[in-house]
Amino acid sequence: MVPLSYYLVLSGILFACGVAGFLIKRNIITIFMSIELMLNGVNLSFVAFAAHWHALAGQIFVFFVMVVAAAEAAVGLAIIIAVYRTRETLNVDQVNLLKL
Amino acid sequence: MTSSLNLWLIPVLPLAGAAINGLLGKRSSRTAVSIIGLFFSGAAFAWALSVAWRVSPAALPYPEYIAHWIRSGSFSADFALYLDQLSLIMLLVVTGVGFLIHIYSVGYMWDDPSYYRFFTYLNLFMFFMLTLVLANNYLLMFIGWEGVGLASYLLIGFWFTKDSAASAGKKAFIVNRIGDFGFLIGLFLIIQHFHSLNFTQVFEQVRPYTAEANGAGFLTAIGILLMVGACGKSAQIPLYVWLPDAMEGPTPVSALIHAATMVTAGVYMVSRSHMIFERAPIALTVVAVIGTLTALFAATIGITQTDIKKVLAYSTVSQLGYMFMACGVGAFSAGIFHLMTHAFFKGLLFLAAGSVIHAVGGEQDMRKMGGLRSYIPWTFLTMGIATLAIAGFPPFAGFWSKDEILWQAYSSPHGKVFWLIGLITAFITSFYMFRLLFMTFFGDYHGAQVDEHGHGSHGHGHDDHGHGEPHESPMVMLAPLMILALLSVIGGLVGIGNRFEHFLEPVFGSGVSEAAGEAASGFTEYLLMGISVVVALLGFGLAYLFYVSQPLLPQKIAASLNGFYTTILNKYYVDEIYAKLFVKPLLDGSTSILWQGVDRKVIDDTVNNAADGARHVSDEVRHMQSGNLRSYAGWIAAGSAVVIAYMIWMGVR
Numbered sequence: 109m110v111p112l113s114y115y116l117v118l119s120g121i122l123f124a125c126g127v128a129g130f131l132i133k134r135n136i137i138t139i140f141m142s143i144e145l146m147l148n149g150v151n152l153s154f155v156a157f158a159a160h161w162h163a164l165a166g167q168i169f170v171f172f173v174m175v176v177a178a179a180e181a182a183v184g185l186a187i188i189i190a191v192y193r194t195r196e197t198l199n200v201d202q203v204n205l206l207k208l
Numbered sequence: 209m210t211s212s213l214n215l216w217l218i219p220v221l222p223l224a225g226a227a228i229n230g231l232l233g234k235r236s237s238r239t240a241v242s243i244i245g246l247f248f249s250g251a252a253f254a255w256a257l258s259v260a261w262r263v264s265p266a267a268l269p270y271p272e273y274i275a276h277w278i279r280s281g282s283f284s285a286d287f288a289l290y291l292d293q294l295s296l297i298m299l300l301v302v303t304g305v306g307f308l309i310h311i312y313s314v315g316y317m318w319d320d321p322s323y324y325r326f327f328t329y330l331n332l333f334m335f336f337m338l339t340l341v342l343a344n345n346y347l348l349m350f351i352g353w354e355g356v357g358l359a360s361y362l363l364i365g366f367w368f369t370k371d372s373a374a375s376a377g378k379k380a381f382i383v384n385r386i387g388d389f390g391f392l393i394g395l396f397l398i399i400q401h402f403h404s405l406n407f408t409q410v411f412e413q414v415r416p417y418t419a420e421a422n423g424a425g426f427l428t429a430i431g432i433l434l435m436v437g438a439c440g441k442s443a444q445i446p447l448y449v450w451l452p453d454a455m456e457g458p459t460p461v462s463a464l465i466h467a468a469t470m471v472t473a474g475v476y477m478v479s480r481s482h483m484i485f486e487r488a489p490i491a492l493t494v495v496a497v498i499g500t501l502t503a504l505f506a507a508t509i510g511i512t513q514t515d516i517k518k519v520l521a522y523s524t525v526s527q528l529g530y531m532f533m534a535c536g537v538g539a540f541s542a543g544i545f546h547l548m549t550h551a552f553f554k555g556l557l558f559l560a561a562g563s564v565i566h567a568v569g570g571e572q573d574m575r576k577m578g579g580l581r582s583y584i585p586w587t588f589l590t591m592g593i594a595t596l597a598i599a600g601f602p603p604f605a606g607f608w609s610k611d612e613i614l615w616q617a618y619s620s621p622h623g624k625v626f627w628l629i630g631l632i633t634a635f636i637t638s639f640y641m642f643r644l645l646f647m648t649f650f651g652d653y654h655g656a657q658v659d660e661h662g663h664g665s666h667g668h669g670h671d672d673h674g675h676g677e678p679h680e681s682p683m684v685m686l687a688p689l690m691i692l693a694l695l696s697v698i699g700g701l702v703g704i705g706n707r708f709e710h711f712l713e714p715v716f717g718s719g720v721s722e723a724a725g726e727a728a729s730g731f732t733e734y735l736l737m738g739i740s741v742v743v744a745l746l747g748f749g750l751a752y753l754f755y756v757s758q759p760l761l762p763q764k765i766a767a768s769l770n771g772f773y774t775t776i777l778n779k780y781y782v783d784e785i786y787a788k789l790f791v792k793p794l795l796d797g798s799t800s801i802l803w804q805g806v807d808r809k810v811i812d813d814t815v816n817n818a819a820d821g822a823r824h825v826s827d828e829v830r831h832m833q834s835g836n837l838r839s840y841a842g843w844i845a846a847g848s849a850v851v852i853a854y855m856i857w858m859g860v861r
Contacts, residue, residue, distance in 0.1 A: 127845050130838070130841055130845075131842050131845065200838065201836075204836075
């Protein structure tokens with residue numbers, strides 16, 4: 109059996125990749141995908157804990173996170189399309205209308 | 209015991225007058241203000257008279273309890289009054305002279321725009337003075353003591369738009385505060401040793417001590433500290449400097465507060481504490497020395513002054529010194545006797561001087577007067593009587609009291625030197641008073657041009673109906689002059705045959721007159737009496753020579769005594785010395801240490817640096833808030849990383 113720590117390390121790596129991508133990338137779609145990566149990194153740790161402690165609550169939470177992530181993806185992609193249509197770019201640094 | 213005397217009415221009546229005039233006076237007519245002011249002070253006088261009439265000597269001392277005030281453990285101080293022969297005399301002098309001066313003020317202050325304010329303050333002063341006199345404990349006395357100081361401040365600075373008046377008021381207040389500090393410490397010492405401030409209780413506990421017992425050193429300390437307080441209030445060396453400046457106030461104020469009543473509070477307090485002083489010979493010597501020195505010192509300054517009120521002010525300081533000299537040689541009743549006669553003739557002198565100033569349109573410089581005799585005969589007559597009284601001519605009041613003091617000084621154990629200085633002072637007093645009289649009333653009138661110049665600077669509150677030549681004051685001012693003149697003539701007769709002293713015997717005991725009462729001394733007493741009369745005549749003669757028959761002589765003599773004369777003319781530079789010694793260091797210290805050092809460098813800089821620091825920090829920190837979402841996210845990530853690292857770190861441990 110794979111030890112819990114392996115899962116957690118993988119989960120941490122996934123989350124860190126997500127964070128790094130979020131901070132470094134400028135393309136809004138890549139950023140979006142980085143967020144999904146962070147969410148899934150967390151999901152992985154949930155599932156690992158649930159299996160390790162034989163507690164179902166972790167798995168249930170994962171379903172919730174997936175539902176929310178799906179909803180978010182639907183809304184977020186719609187926004188991205190709207191942004192692209194108006195600004196003709198996906199570079200976040202150029203979408204700075206609200207900045208002073 | 210007689211039925212209740214309702215002593216409390218005596219101080220409360222003037223207080224009511226002050227309250228009514230103070231609250232409603234602004235909108236009332238002058239007539240209404242005068243009626244209220246006169247009624248309440250007059251009622252106090254009438255009530256004091258009725259008390260004196262109704263009370264039998266056997267019923268004295270008569271205590272009257274009004275309300276309890278401070279009860280703290282075993283210590284208590286109450287609103288309670290105390291009437292004995294001493295306070296009875298003070299009561300009659302204060303209310304009587306006070307009432308006369310109220311009447312006079314109606315005429316003198318009639319044209320002043322703040323007429324109602326004047327009477328409010330005057331009534332307020334009466335309230336505090338009567339509280340001081342009637343109190344049955346030191347604390348209530350202190351309330352009156354501070355209260356008369358307040359009233360004095362308000363009245364000296366009555367014409368507060370004039371800079372010199374405002375600062376004279378402040379000077380009086382501050383110098384008095386120094387004295388009060390000593391007084392307060394004296395009171396603390398009394399509390400510490402006797403656990404009470406009640407006169408009766410304190411004196412009862414003092415009684416067992418004897419003057420010879422060395423264990424009672426604290427009595428000496430108390431006595432000297434009380435004397436410090438008396439020095440402030442009664443303008444003795446070294447705290448006399450405020451009184452001459454206090455002449456900036458209206459003349460009735462100078463008469464009432466700075467001659468007749470308030471400045472004698474110190475004498476009253478020392479006499480009231482005679483039980484303590486009698487058992488502290490060193491303190492008593494201090495009192496005598498200070499009194500004698502002040503008497504001589506102030507009298508010499510009086511010679512050179514040209515401002516009519518300043519002469520009288522220094523004369524007052526000098527006469528107060530006489531009273532302290534009397535107290536210092538143990539002759540308290542002689543001191544109180546002189547206090548009473550002095551209230552009559554010095555009050556009269558000031559009021560007459562006010563009448564002169566009124567007559568010449570606000571001029572106070574005697575060099576611009578002269579020859580007023582024919583213009584204002586009544587003022588001349590009354591002032592002449594007062595001059596004779598203060599100079600010590602028999603049978604005027606001042607002769608009896610001054611002579612009593614000199615005699616007591618002479619017959620006290622080490623009093624010969626006091627007597628000699630007192631005699632010299634009597635000569636100088638006679639000289640400068642006749643100088644004043646001659647300069648003002650004799651010779652030619654030098655003030656015809658008074659209306660062209662100098663009117664505005666002096667005549668602030670006086671009548672402004674332009675007068676070409678001096679004119680007599682109205683009857684409302686002359687009547688008090690005449691009554692006081694009468695008192696100055698006959699007031700001393702109560703002292704014949706030591707009757708005054710016997711009256712006060714229940715208070716002071718008969719011990720003081722033992723030395724004087726020896727039958728064998730009769731001849732000496734008459735001899736001394738003769739000497740003082742001769743001395744007074746000499747003063748008169750010298751003044752006549754200098755200021756009537758040989759008017760050029762004074763200048764020549766002044767020129768030949770050049771340095772000495774200027775020193776006296778400048779009042780021995782005492783004000784300048786005080787300024788260098790006390791005021792300037794205080795000012796410099798305040799400026800360089802307290803203001804520039806503590807206030808600027810410590811307090812201000814603390815606040816400013818805190819603000820500067822906050823701005824510098826926020827200058828750096830605000831760069832974080834760039835509006836760039838990803839940098840925020842970066843901060844969040846970094847923050848979370850720190851938190852997680854911390855938690856892991858803690859978890860490992």
